[in-house]
Amino acid sequence: MNQLIRLLIIALAFVSCQEKSSKSDYIEQRVEEILSKMSLQEKVGQTSLRGTSSRVKGDLSEDLKNAVRNGEIGAFLNVMNPKYVDELQRIAVEESPNGIPLIFARDIIHGYKTIFPIPLGMAASWNAEVAETSARVSAIEAAESGIRWTFSPMLDIARDARWGRIAESPGEDPYLASVLATAFIKGYQGDSLNSENSMIACAKHFLAYGAAEGGRDYNTTIVNEELLRNVYLPPFKAAFDAGAQTVMSSFNDINGVPASGNKFILKKILRDEYNFDGFVVSDWNSVTEMIPHGYAKDDKHAAERAITAGLDMEMTSTSYEDYLLALMDEGKVTEEQLNDFVRNILRVKFRMGLFENPYREKVDASRWYAQSHLEAAKEAAVKSTVLLKNNKTLPLNKNQRIALIGPLADAPVDQLGTWTFDGDGNYSVTPKQAFAENKYKFVFAEGLKYSRDKSSAGFKKAIAAAEKSDVIVFIGGEEAILSGEAHSRADISLPGAQEQLIDALHKTGKPLVLVIMAGRPIALGNIMDKVDAIVMAWHPGTMAGPALYDILNGKAQPEGRLPVTWPKQGAQCPIYYNHPNTGRPASADSFVGINDIPVGAWQSSLGNNSHYLDLGFEPQFPFGYGLNYGEIEYEKTIVSSGKLRRNETIQVSCTLHNKGNYPITETVQLYIQDVVGDIVRPVKELKGFKKIRIAKGESVSAEFTISTKDLEYVDSSMNYVVEDGDFNVWIAPNSAEGIKASFELIE
Ligand code: BGC
Numbered sequence: 001m002n003q004l005i006r007l008l009i010i011a012l013a014f015v016s017c018q019e020k021s022s023k024s025d026y027i028e029q030r031v032e033e034i035l036s037k038m039s040l041q042e043k044v045g046q047t048s049l050r051g052t053s054s055r056v057k058g059d060l061s062e063d064l065k066n067a068v069r070n071g072e073i074g075a076f077l078n079v080m081n082p083k084y085v086d087e088l089q090r091i092a093v094e095e096s097p098n099g100i101p102l103i104f105a106r107d108i109i110h111g112y113k114t115i116f117p118i119p120l121g122m123a124a125s126w127n128a129e130v131a132e133t134s135a136r137v138s139a140i141e142a143a144e145s146g147i148r149w150t151f152s153p154m155l156d157i158a159r160d161a162r163w164g165r166i167a168e169s170p171g172e173d174p175y176l177a178s179v180l181a182t183a184f185i186k187g188y189q190g191d192s193l194n195s196e197n198s199m200i201a202c203a204k205h206f207l208a209y210g211a212a213e214g215g216r217d218y219n220t221t222i223v224n225e226e227l228l229r230n231v232y233l234p235p236f237k238a239a240f241d242a243g244a245q246t247v248m249s250s251f252n253d254i255n256g257v258p259a260s261g262n263k264f265i266l267k268k269i270l271r272d273e274y275n276f277d278g279f280v281v282s283d284w285n286s287v288t289e290m291i292p293h294g295y296a297k298d299d300k301h302a303a304e305r306a307i308t309a310g311l312d313m314e315m316t317s318t319s320y321e322d323y324l325l326a327l328m329d330e331g332k333v334t335e336e337q338l339n340d341f342v343r344n345i346l347r348v349k350f351r352m353g354l355f356e357n358p359y360r361e362k363v364d365a366s367r368w369y370a371q372s373h374l375e376a377a378k379e380a381a382v383k384s385t386v387l388l389k390n391n392k393t394l395p396l397n398k399n400q401r402i403a404l405i406g407p408l409a410d411a412p413v414d415q416l417g418t419w420t421f422d423g424d425g426n427y428s429v430t431p432k433q434a435f436a437e438n439k440y441k442f443v444f445a446e447g448l449k450y451s452r453d454k455s456s457a458g459f460k461k462a463i464a465a466a467e468k469s470d471v472i473v474f475i476g477g478e479e480a481i482l483s484g485e486a487h488s489r490a491d492i493s494l495p496g497a498q499e500q501l502i503d504a505l506h507k508t509g510k511p512l513v514l515v516i517m518a519g520r521p522i523a524l525g526n527i528m529d530k531v532d533a534i535v536m537a538w539h540p541g542t543m544a545g546p547a548l549y550d551i552l553n554g555k556a557q558p559e560g561r562l563p564v565t566w567p568k569q570g571a572q573c574p575i576y577y578n579h580p581n582t583g584r585p586a587s588a589d590s591f592v593g594i595n596d597i598p599v600g601a602w603q604s605s606l607g608n609n610s611h612y613l614d615l616g617f618e619p620q621f622p623f624g625y626g627l628n629y630g631e632i633e634y635e636k637t638i639v640s641s642g643k644l645r646r647n648e649t650i651q652v653s654c655t656l657h658n659k660g661n662y663p664i665t666e667t668v669q670l671y672i673q674d675v676v677g678d679i680v681r682p683v684k685e686l687k688g689f690k691k692i693r694i695a696k697g698e699s700v701s702a703e704f705t706i707s708t709k710d711l712e713y714v715d716s717s718m719n720y721v722v723e724d725g726d727f728n729v730w731i732a733p734n735s736a737e738g739i740k741a742s743f744e745l746i747e
Contacts, residue, residue, distance in 0.1 A: 027347060027350040027351065028347070030346075030350060030355070031343050031346045031347055031350065032343075034098055034100065034346060035339060035342055035343065035346070037097075037098055038071075038097070038098055038342070039071075039097065040325055040328075040335070040338075041070070041071065041072065041325075042070075042071035042072075042096075042097055042098065042100075043338050043339070043341075043342045044072075044320060044321060044324050044325065044338065045070070045071045045072040045073055045074055045321075046071075046074035046100065046313075046341070046342045046345050046346070047074060047312060047313050047314060047320045047321075047324070047338070047341050047342070047345070048072065048073050048074050048075075048313070048314060048318065048320060048321050049074065049075045049076070049077055049105065049281060049313050049314065049315045049316065050064075050067075050073045050075070050076050050077065050316070051076075051077040051078060051284065051315060051316035052076070052077065052078045052079060060084050060087060060088070064088075065087075065088070065091055068088050068091045068092050068095075068096060068102070069091050069095045069096055070096065070097075071092075071096040071097050071098065071100065072321070073092075073102065074100075074102065074103070074313060074345055075102055075103040075104070075105060075149070075313065076088065076102055076103075076104050076105065077104075077105045077106065077315065077316070078105075078106060079104055079146075080106075080145070082144070082145050082146055082360060085104050085145065085146035085360055086146070086359065086360060088102060089101060089102055089104075089146070089358050089359060089360075092358075093358050100346070100349065101349060101354040101355060101358035102358075103148055103149045103200075103348075103349065103352070103354070104145075104146050104147050104148060104149065105147065105148075105149035105150070105151065106142065106145075106147045106149075106150060106151075106421075106422075107150065107151045107152065107419055107421070108138045108139075108142050108147065108150040108151075108152060108199070108422075109150075109151075109152050109154070109168060109418075109419035109420075110122065110134065110138075110152075110417070110419065110420070110541065111134065111137065111138050111141075111377065111420070111423060111541060111542070112138050112141040112142040112145075112147075112368075112422050112423075113141050113368035113369055113373075113422055113423060113424065113427070114137060114141060114368070114369050114370075114373040114374060114376075114377050114423075114427075114541075114542050115377065115416045115417070115420050115423035115428075115541035115542045116134040116137075116138075116376075116377050116380045116381070116541045116542075117380055117381050117384040117417070117538050117539065117540045117541050118167045118168065118417040118418060118419075118483075118519055118538050118539045118541075119152075119153065119154060119167070119168050119169060119170060120158075120166060120167050120168070120169055120170075120171060120519065120520070120538055120563060120564070121380075121381075121384040121417075121537075121538030121539065121540060121560075122134060122170075122180070122380060122384060123169070123170045123171040123176060123177070123180055123563035124171075124384045124385075124386050124536070124538065124560040124561060124562060124563050124626075125380065125383040125384045125559070125560060126176065126560075126561050126563070126667050126689055126691070127383050127559075127691065128179050128180065128182070128183035129183070130379065130380045130383050130384075131180050131183035131184055131187065132183040132184070132186050132187035133187065133376050133379075133380070134187065134376065134377075134380055135152075135153075135183070135184045135185075135186070135187025135188045135201075136187040136188075136190065137373045137376055137377070138150065138152075138187070138188065138199070139187065139188050139189075139190060139197055139198055139199040140197050140367055140373075141367060141368050141373065142199060143196055143197035143198075143199070143360070143361040143363075144360070144361060144363055144366060144367065144368065145360070146359075146360035146361075147199065148198070148199050148200065148352060148354075149199055149200045149202065149246070150188055150199045150200075150201060150202065151202045151204060151248060152184065152188070152201060152202065152204075153170070153180070153181060153184035153185070153188075153201065153203065153204075153239070154168040154169055154170070154204050154205065155169075155170060155177055155181050155203050155204065155235035155236055155239060156168075156169050156170075156204075156205055156208075156209045156210035156232075156250075157169070157170075157171075157172060157173070157174060157177060157210050157211075157231055157232055157235070158171065158172060158210040158564065159172045159210070159211070159564075159565075159573070159574040159575065159576040160210075160212075160214075160215035160573040160574040160575075161215070161492050161520045161521045161564065161566075161567055161570065161573055161575075162214070162215030162216075162488050162489055162490060162492060162520075162570045162573050163210065163212060163215035163216075163217065163488050163520075164217060164418075164482075164483045164484050164485060164486060164487030164488045164489070164519065164520075165209070165210070165217065165483075165484060165485055166210075166215075166483070166519070166520050166564065167417065167418050167483040167484055167519030167520060167538075167539070168418065168419065168484065168485075169210055170235060170563065171562075171563025171564045171623075172563065172564045172565060172576045172577070172578070172623060173563065173577075173578065173623065173686050174230070174231050174232075174234040174235060175234070175685070175686045175687060175688075176563055176686060176689075177234070177235035177238075178234050178235045178237070178238035179238075180235075181203070181235045181236070181238040181239040181242065181244075182238050182239070182241070182242040184201065184239075185201045185203075185239050185242035185243060185244050186242060188200070188201040189201055189243060189244075189245070193243075193245070193351045193352050193353070194351065194352055194353025194356070194357075195353075196357065196360075196361035197361055198352075200244075200245040200246055200278075200348060200352060201239070201244045201245065201246070202244070202245075202246040202247060202248050202281065203235075203236050203239040203240070203244045203246070203247045203248070204247065204248035204250070204283070205248055205249070205250030205251065205252075205259070205283060206236060206247050206248060206249050206250055206259060206265060206266075206270070206280070207228065207232055207233070207236070207250060207254060207259055207262075207265050208221045208223045208228060208232045208250070208252065208254050209221070209250035209251065209252050209259075210232075211223050211232070211252075212252060215488050215570075215573055215574075216488050217485060217486045217487075217488050218251045218252060218486075219252060220252060220253050221252045221253065221254050221255075222255055223254060223255065224255075225714075225718060226679055226714055226715070226716065226718075228254075229714040229718065230713050230714050231578075233269070237274060240274050240276050244278065245278040245279075245348045245351065245352075246278050246279055246280070246281055246348065247270065247276065247278070247279075247280050247281075248280070248281050248282070248283055248315075249262070249265075249266065249280060249281070249282050249283060249286060249311055250283060250286070251283050251286050251289065253293055253295070257295065258286070258289070258290045258293045258295050259286070260282045260283070260286040260287050260289075260290060260305075260306050260309070260311055261287075261290050261295055261296070261302070261305035261306050261308075261309045261311075262309055263308065263309045263310065266280055266309045266310040266311060267309065267310045270310075271310065277344065277347060278344060278347070278348050279312040279313055279341070279344040279345050279347075279348055280310065280311050280312045280313070280344075281311075281312070281313040281314075281315055282306065282311055282313070282314050282315045282317075283315060284315050284316050285315070285316050285317040286315070286317075287302050287303065287306045287311065287314050287317050287319050287320075288302050288317040288319055289317075290302045290305055290306070299317070299318075299319040299322060299323060300319065300322075300323040300326065300327065302317075302319050303319035303320050303322075303323045303324060303327060304323075304327050304332050304333060306319070306320075307320070307324065307327065307333045307337055307338075307341075308333065308337075310340075312340075312341040312344045312345060313341070313345060324338065369427050369542075374542065374543055377541050377542050377543045378543035378546050378547050378550075379547075380541070381537070381540035381541055381543050381544055381547030381548075382547045382550055382551060382556045382559075383559050383560060384537075384538055384540065384560045385535060385536065385537050385538075385540070385547065385548070385551050385558050385559075385560045386535070386536040386558065386560035386561060386562055386625075386626040387533070387534075387535055387536075387551075387558035387560075387626060387627040387628070387629070388534040388535070388536055388566075388621055388625070388626070388627065389528075389531070389532075389533055389534040389627070390532075390533045390534075390627055390629070391511075391532040391533060393471065393511045393512075393513055393532040393533040394513060394533045394535070394552060394554070394629065395551075395552060395553050395554025395629055396471060396473075396513075396552050396553050396554075397553075398440065398441075398553070400441075400469075400470040400471050401441050401442065401443070401468065401469045401470045401471075402435065402440060402441065402442035402443075402469055402470070402471055402472075402473055403442070403443050403445070403462075403465040403466045403468070403469035403471070403472045403473070403510070404431065404432055404435060404442045404443070404444045404445075404473050404475070405444075405445055405446065405447045405462045405465065405466065405472060405473070405474045405475070405501075405505065406446065406447060406448070406473075406474040406475040406476040406498075406501075406515075407446055407447070407448040407449060407450050407451050407453060407475075407476055407479075407496075407498070408451065408475045408476055408477050408479075408515075408517045409430065409431050409432050409444065409446065409473075409475040410430045410431070410432035410433070410444070410446065411430065411450075411479070411517075412425035412426070412428035412430050413425035413428070413480065414450075414451075414479045414480045414517070414539070415428055415430060415480075415517055415539055415540060415541065415544040415545075416428065416480060416539060416541055416542065417480050417483070417484075417519060417538070417539025417540075417541065418480055418481075418483050418484025418485070418487075418519055418539070419484060420480070423541075423542060427542055428542050428543075428544065428545075429542070429543055429544070429545035429546055430544065430545045431473075431475055431515070431544060431545045431548050431549065432444050432545070433545050434545030434546045434548065434549035435545075435549060438549060442469075443465040443468060443469060444465070445458065445461040445462040445464070445465040446458060446462070447459060447461070447462035447474075447501045448476075448496055448497060448498060448501060450479055450496070451476060451477060451478050451479045451482065451494070451495050451496055451498065452479065452482075452495045452496040453496045453497060454496050454497045455497065456497055456500065456501075459500075459501055459504055462501060462504075462505065463504055463505065463508060466505050466508045466510055467508055467510075469510060470510065470511075471510060471511045471512075471513065472505050472508070472510050472511065472512045472513065473513045473515060473552065474501075474502060474505060474512060474513065474514050474515065474531075475515040475517065475548075476494055476498045476501075476502075476514070476515075476516065476517075477494070477515075477516040477517040477518035477522065477537075478494075478495060478517070478518040478519055478520070478522070480519070480539060482495065482518075482519065483518065483519020483520055483539075484519060487519075489520075489570065490570055491523070491569075491570055492520060492521065492522055492523045492567070492569070492570040493522060493523040493524075493525075493526065493569075494522055494527070499526050499527055502514065502527050502530055502531065503527070503530060506527075506530035506531070511532045511533075512530065512531045512532050512533075513531070513532065513533040513534075513535065513552070514527070514531040514533070514534045514535070515534075515535045515537055515548060515552075516534065516535070516536050516537060517537050517538065517539055517540065517544070518536075518538065518539070519538070519539060521536075521562075521564060521565075521566040521567060521620075521621075523567065523568060523569045523570060523620075524568075524620055525568050525569060525620075528620075535548070535551065535552070535558070536560070536562075554629055554662070557628060557629055557630075557662060557663075557664055557665065558626065558627065558628060558629065559626075559665050559667065559691075560626050561624050561625060561626040561667045561669075561734065562621055562622070562623055562624060562625045562626060562734075563623070564576075564623060565577050565619045565621075565622060565623045565735075566619055566620045566621035566622075566625070567619050567620060568615055568616075568619065568620045569615060571612070571615065572612070572615055572619065575619055576623070577622055577623035577624070577683075577684060577735040577736070578623075578682040578683070578684060578685050578686070578735075579682060579683060580680040580681065580682055580683070581680065581683050582609065582610045584609040584610060585609060585610065585683075586609045586610045586611040586616075586617035587609065590607035590608065590609060591608065591609075591611065591616060591617070592606045592607065592608055592613075593613060593614070593616070594613040594614045597613070618736075622734050622735045622736035622737075623686075623734065623735040624667075624669050624686070624732070624733070624734035624735045624736075625733075625734040625735075625736070626667070626734070628660065628662070628664045628666070629660065629661075629662050629664075630658065630659070630660020630661055630662045630664055630696075631658075631659040631660040632656055632657070632658055632659070632660070632664060632666050632694065632733065633656065633657045633659055634654055634655075634656055634731065634732065634733060634737070634738060634739070635654055635655040635656070635657075635739075636654070636739035636741070637652060637653075637654050637729060637730055637731045637732075637738060637739050637740065637741040638652070638653050638654065638741060639651070639652050639729060639741045639742070639743050640652070640653075641743065642742070642743050642744060643743065643744050643745075643746050644706065644708070644727075644743050644744070644745050644746070645745075645746055645747070646708050646722070646745070646747060647708065648707075649705045649706060649707045650705075650706050650743060651703055651704070651705055651706075652670065652703070652704045652705075652706055652729050652731060652741065653701050653702060653703040653704070653731070654668070654701070654702050654731035654738075655699055655700070655701050655702075656668065656692070656694060656699065656700055656701075656702055657694075657698075657699045658694040658695065658696055658697060658698050658699070659697075660696065661696060662696060663693065663694065663695045663696055664693070664694050665691050665692070665693050665694075666691070666692050666693075666694055666733070667689055667690075667691055667733075668689060668690045668691075668692050668702040668731060668732075668733075669686060669688075669689045669731070669732050669733065669734065669735070669738075670686070670687050670688040670689065670704045670706075670729070670730070670731055670732075671684040671685060671686055671687065671729070671730045671732060671735060671738065672684070672685055672687045672706070672710065672711065672727055672728065672729050672730075673685070673727065673728040673729075674711060674713070674723070674725070674727055675725060675726040675727060675728060676723075676725050676726065677713070677715070677723060678715040678716055678717075678721065678723065679715060679716050681713065684730070684735055686735070687704075687706070687710045688704050688710075690702060690704070702731055704731065706729070706743075708722045708745065709722075711723075711727065711745060722745065723745070724744075724745050724746060724747065725744065725745060726742060726743075726744050727742065727743055727744070727745060728740050728741070728742050729741050729742065729743065
C-alpha cells in the first residue's frame with residue numbers, strides 16, 4: 001500500500017475515533033446535566049418498566065397518563081396501540097419535569113408481522129447473514145408501531161430438548177451461538193442506534209437459564225464457574241462486543257443465587273470484566289420472584305437484593321417504585337447506586353437519539369409484510385430446513401400424485417411457532433396452499449385436526465388419499481403452544497395419534513415423507529423405520545409453505561444443519577456433543593444392550609460404560625448433522641504442520657468432492673479437541689464453519705486457519721489459558737464424522 005493511502009487511513013481512523021469519543025463525552029455531559037436536575041422520585045421512575053399484558057387494548061387510564069406526567073415511568077412494555085405510544089411519549093417529553101422520553105418495548109423474537117423461523121430454526125441455518133436480515137426486517141416493521149426495544153436475542157445455550165424454551169435458543173454450541181448473537185445485534189440495532197428504525201437489543205437471559213434442571217422451566221441451575229465462562233457466557237460476550245445495549249437477568253438461580261440478585265454476574269462479570277455500559281432489566285417480576293425462591297423475605301427485601309446486585313430497571317413488579325426511597329432512608333442503599341442506574345438508562349436513551357427525535361417513525365405506506373420481507377422470510381425458512389433422512393424419496397417430481405396429510409399441513413397460526421403475538425395467520429402461506437398455488441396434483445386429508453388430536457376419525461380418509469397417490473407427505477409435529485416458555489415436555493415424541501396415523505400410512509406401502517414442524521427435536525424411535533424421508537422444518541414462519549414446497553421439490557437444496565444434538569428420547573437429555581469424556585468412555589465395541597444380557601448373568605459391568613442399557617449412548621442425529629440431495633465426500637483432514645508455535649498459525653484443510661447430481665452449498669465444520677487440560681476438556685468443540693458452494697462433479701479444498709486464540713479456555717483458576725500439548729482436529733460434515741488429524745502446541 002502506498003504510504004499516502006496508509007497515512008490517510010490512519011488519519012480517518014483517528015478522526016472517527018475522536019468523533020466517537022467526543023460524542024460519548026457529550027452524552028455523558030448531558031446525562032449528568034439531566035441527572036443533576038432530577039428529583040429522587042423521577043430517578044426512581046426511570047428504573048420502572050411498566051408492563052401491560054399483550055392482550056389488553058383498552059383506553060389509556062388517567063392514572064397512567066399522570067404517572068408519565070410525574071416522571072414515574074421510564075419505559076413501557078406491550079403498548080400496542082400506536083396512538084397510545086404517541087400520546088404517552090408526548091406527555092413524557094412535553095409535560096414531565098425533565099422531558100425524558102420513554103422507551104417502548106416488545107418481545108419481537110423472530111419477526112414482528114412477517115414471521116421468520118423460530119430462533120432454533122434460524123440457528124439451523126448456520127448463516128449469519130440470514131439471521132441479521134431477519135432482525136433488520138423485524139426492526140423495520142416494529143418501528144411503525146413505535147417499538148424501539150426488543151427482548152431478543154435469547155442467547156441461552158440449551159442442551160435439553162425437553163425444555164420448552166429450546167425453541168427460542170441458539171442451540172447447544174457457544175461458537176455458533178456467538179456468531180448468531182453478533183448477527184442478531186447488528187440486525188436489530190442497524191447501522192446507527194439513533195435511526196428511527198433501529199431497535200435496541202436485549203441479550204437474555206443472563207445467565208445459564210438454559211441449564212434448568214431436567215429441562216423444567218425456571219428451574220434451579222448448578223453450573224460451575226468454568227462452565228459458565230467456557231459455555232454459557234461466550235454468546236453474551238459476543239453480543240456485548242457487537243454493541244448490545246441491554247441485558248435481561250434470568251428467572252433461575254445460579255448455584256443458589258437468583259440471577260436478579262446476583263452480584264457475581266451483574267457486577268463482577270458484566271461491569272467489572274466486560275465493561276458493559278448499557279442497562280440491565282429484570283425479567284417479568286423476577287425481582288419479586290426472589291421471594292418464592294427463598295432469597296428475599298418480602299418486596300422491600302427483594303428490591304434491596306436487586307439494587308445491591310446492580311439491576312438497573314425492574315420489569316412489571318414495582319418493588320423499586322414502592323421501596324427504593326425507604327431503603328435509602330434506612331441507609332440500605334445509596335443515592336449514588338440509584339444515580340448509576342439512571343445514568344445507564346439515560347445513556348442508552350441518548351444513544352437511541354430519543355432526546356432529539358422521540359417519536360415513532362412515520363412511513364408513507366406500511367412496510368408490514370412487504371414483498372421483500374416475505375422473500376427474506378422464505379429464504380430463512382429454506383435455509384433453516386434440515387434433511388434428516390432420505391431413502392431416495394426426495395426430491396419429489398411433479399409427475400407424482402401426492403397425498404398431503406397431517407395436522408400441520410394447513411395450520412396457518414401453528415406454523416408461526418412460539419412468541420408471535422403480532423404475526424397474523426391470514427398472511428401465512430401453508431404447505432397446502434403452496435402445493436395448490438403451484439398447481440400440483442395432490443389430495444389433502446389432514447387425518448388429525450391438531451397435533452395432540454387422539455381421535456382416529458380422520459384416518460380412513462387419510463388412508464384412502466394415500467392409497468390413491470404415489471407418495472405421501474405427512475406434515476406433523478407440535479402445535480406452536482407445545483414449545484416456548486413454560487412448555488416443557490417429558491415425552492418429546494409426536495403428540496396425539498400422529499404415530500398411529502404414520503403407522504397406518506406406512507402400511508399402505510407408499511413412500512412416506514415426514515415433515516416435522518416443531519419447537520424442539522422430536523423422539524423418532526417408534527417411527528424412524530416407517531418413514532422414507534424426514535425433513536425438519538422447525539416452526540418456519542409466515543412463508544412455511546413456499547419454502548417447503550421448494551425444498552420438497554428440489555427447487556432449493558436443504559442447507560440446514562442441526563444446532564443441537566437430536567436425542568432418541570427425552571430420557572437421554574441433557575445430551576450434547578461437546579461433553580467431557582469419562583474415564584470409561586462409551587464405545588460401540590463394548591456395548592451390551594439390555595436384551596443381550598444373558599439371563600442370570602454374573603454381576604459385572606459386562607464391559608458397559610457410560611450409557612443407558614436401553615438407549616445406548618449415541619443420539620438419533622449428531623450436532624451439525626444434515627443431509628444434501630446428493631453426496632459430498634470428505635477426504636482426510638490435513639494440517640500444514642504438526643507443530644504450532646504461539647503467535648503463529650497453521651492451516652487445516654480438507655478436499656471435498658461433490659459426487660451427486662446437484663450443485664450444493666455445504667456447511668463445512670471445524671472441530672478441535674484439547675487432549676489434556678488443567679480441567680477436563682470437551683471431546684470436540686466447534687471452532688469455525690464455512691458455507692462452500694460445490695458444483696456438480698467438482699472438488700474443492702476447504703481451509704481454515706488455526707491460531708492459539710482458537711485454543712483458549714478458562715482453567716480452574718479462572719484464567720484464560722492456552723496450554724502446550726496435543727490437539728486433535730477434524731474438518732467434517734457434522735460433529736460425529738470427519739477424519740482426525742493432530743498437531744502439538746509448543747512454545
Ligand atoms: C420471558 C422473557 C420476556 C418477558 C417479557 C418473560 O416471561 O422470560 O423472555 O422477554 O417475559 O415479555
